[in-house]
Amino acid sequence: MTLQPGSALTGLRGDRYILGPEKGKGGEGIVYAVKNKPSLAAKIYKAPNGMLERKLKCMVDHAVSPYIDGKLMLAWPQDVLYSNGRFAGYTMPLVKDVSPIYVLCRNNPDHVNDCHTLFPTYRWSYSVVVAYHLAWVVDHIHKNHYVLGDMNSNNIVIHKDGSVTILDVDSFDICDPVTGEHFPCTVGLPEFLAPELQVPDLRRAKFSEHSDDFALAIHIFQLLMNNYHPFNSRTLSEYKRSTPLNPQQMNIVQGNCPYVKQIPNVTRPVGAPSLQFLPARIQTAFRTTFNYDEINALSRISSRVSADMWRQLLYDLYERIRKGEMKVCGNNPEHMYFPSHGGCPFCLAQQAAPASGSGASASTAPPPSSSVTRSVRSGSVTRSSPAPVSGSGKKAGRLSFFKSLLS
Template sequence: MNTTLVCKGVSGITYNLIRQLGAGGEGSVFTIQGNNDKVAKIYNKKILQNRTLRDQRERKLKAMLKLDLPVRVDGILRLAWPLDILYQQGVCVGFVMPIISDMLGIYDIQRCWRADSNNPSTKKVLKIYPEFTWKYSVQFAYNLSWVVSYVHSRGIVIGDLNYNNIFADTKTGAIVLIDCDSFDITDKQTGERFPCEVGFPEMLAPELQTGGKLKGRFTKETDNFTLAIHIFRLLMRNADPFGGVSSPGPSIPAVASGNINIINGNCPYVRKCALTIPAWAPELSILPPNLQNLFKRTFYYDAMTSLKRIRQRATAAEWCRELITLAKKDTDNSLVKCRRNEYHVYPIHNTKCPWCKCEQPVKTRIVSNKPVQPANTNNNIVSGQVSSKSSSGGSQAIPHTTYTIQTARRKPYLLYCVIIICGLISGIIFKDAGSEAILQIFGEYLEPAKCVIIISIIASIGGILLAHHFEDSYIYAKSGIPWMLLGCIVLLIPPAVAIAAGAAAAIVTYIMGALSTLLIVIFGIVILCGCLSGS
């Protein structure tokens, strides 16, 4: 469909809209003459003829422009954010936004499994990434966490973070969020809130679900809940964390009043509930313990405790910190390849390939409840609208960006050397105090020379554990000098241990004294009772 529309931007720029790319529930998307990086979204008649609704849209767009949110980071597009407001005869009719091309839906990546060669999503993903492995899923999970963390850091709540609004740029591997005009926005100047009013039951936090309608308001915590579901699907072979096999009977579906499994916290991967894990899905134990813990913090609740545990949910920033090790492009020490299938890549702590265990013939698998296939499955998406241009295929590199995938700046050896030296120094400093402490606590005298050895070993071991915990932060920090101050903490380990040992000895002495007194009293009562009964 060809048309010509002339609109004036709030910036003063005149836009000539040439060709319609697609249409959706709120409006149509058009190309802009002389501009290949942007497109225009024009509202439909239902919005334009409703002055109240139209004015609300205009105020929200102005509030979004005030946030001055960069849509590109390191030159890579991250958000289909409004860039300009369009007017005709003084009336707001739509907005300008970045064009999204060469994209792959997050739902296709989640559903990609080589064993399902007839799966349309598998065919689509392997056409673009023929070497696709689980590590790709990890990197997409990291990039998704990053963009959510980026939006949250600007004080913005996403709201409807469903799989139709999340796409991967096949050229860079970056995750791009679309339909940003539906975000839950608050005007920082006027205080007016423009709530997100839509959501999929299988993606919403429990506090938002009731009677088939949204209740409450979207928050960063509700975003974190939905984010965890997407990450779970990416890492766990598209398994629904709140789906599974009911016993007896078929899988429990989402109901009209909301997703009953989410409301009741029926996640069989983190706690015992009415569901069991389907045969084709892996167990949570295949993931490193740090990732398991984030899922448990987010999904471990029931109908009575869901509200109390909202603040315990893993944040997008935490997911970034825990996923980065597995997502690094040049570091595979944490992952291994299956000897039987080179495309089976999994965390190194597994003694056997978890994917071989899960990989059963399709006809024999027990299938759990899965969400409805999204309507928008084409590769070239413009803010949720399907365009006529198809994505180009071809081999692509492992998805990563210069921003998200870092390169080590230094080796950790110097940090460990400083830590060990500080441990040895602490033995010399506290040798006399150590002898005195041992004498007071245990009643035994230990020569200072021996104390030097014991204290140095304790301080060095504690320091090495401390250095190991902060190793990644040290090797990727701009400057490693501040991290050398960990040596000062190592110097404090011996007195801290001495204080803890003294406190423990005092507590044990107190408990033993109390038990002795209690035994004497009981023994006395028994003797007294015997004497009285004998008389």
């Protein structure tokens, strides 16, 4: 079928949708604005099929609220679209005025300007805010008995208040509670996949809440640790001026995380901060999730720290920041640290890097050219400045709590 701006489609209950301008495209399809329903976007598949149709019907019939405390957290399917009776795609909330999460790649020069455009007064607490919101939305999804599956940095976008939205929700791993049909996730980026998912064919892999917890821990680690990936490392015997990194997938399979245990001839990349500057309970959470080896990896899957526990740990960190327990670095106002832990861990790590600045770049975030296409599949990706956060502030975790952290 050939659909374009102006084409009319019909929903499950007879609602009419007129395609507006194209918003983005990817390998699976094209995202359009919906001309007669401006709060929605429509994804039109290049190769629609019966399994996708059944999956989307299931997601519409057993919907998760895309909003938490009034903030759009999920680009969840709202209706299934048909053109002349043939399945074509689905509608979802239009995601706008957002930036991909990799703009917080603080050690990646390609994205520093993007970060400053989104957050002109960026400091480390902003990354903490984003980490909290990410844990919050993953917990929300798990409490509704869904599995994200492909939780990579292309599918997560940030709003100017530090909240996040998950895109590409149609790739979730779900099971129809009525028919029992399983709609598996079959895609993922290796650097965010748990060891049990490091297989040649993801169609044979088993995604779970625990594999989501592993990916979430990687994202939180990168946000708190200046975007250094927990499984990037440096081989001591080969180090000269540049830093050769061990293959990331192999490190994930073998459990080679130099931040949580000692590994012969392996250490963290030059320029990476020590885990010791974080609160003890957060250090323990990373060790619980990343301290395994090839032999015991499968037996420790269920021991990973859950999204709900991460949410609580990060909230506790927010409380300490709010109370003024962390100090803003005198050399770089983007850095924050606990005075009781010594000097600024980020400055100390940077001082240890080679003078030429060619130390280990642990960034694994994709460059904009390879990721914007997927990021815009659920809406437009733009840059915006931070603004005061709104919200009721009636309970722990409300967005209004973070106003002071984003000012």
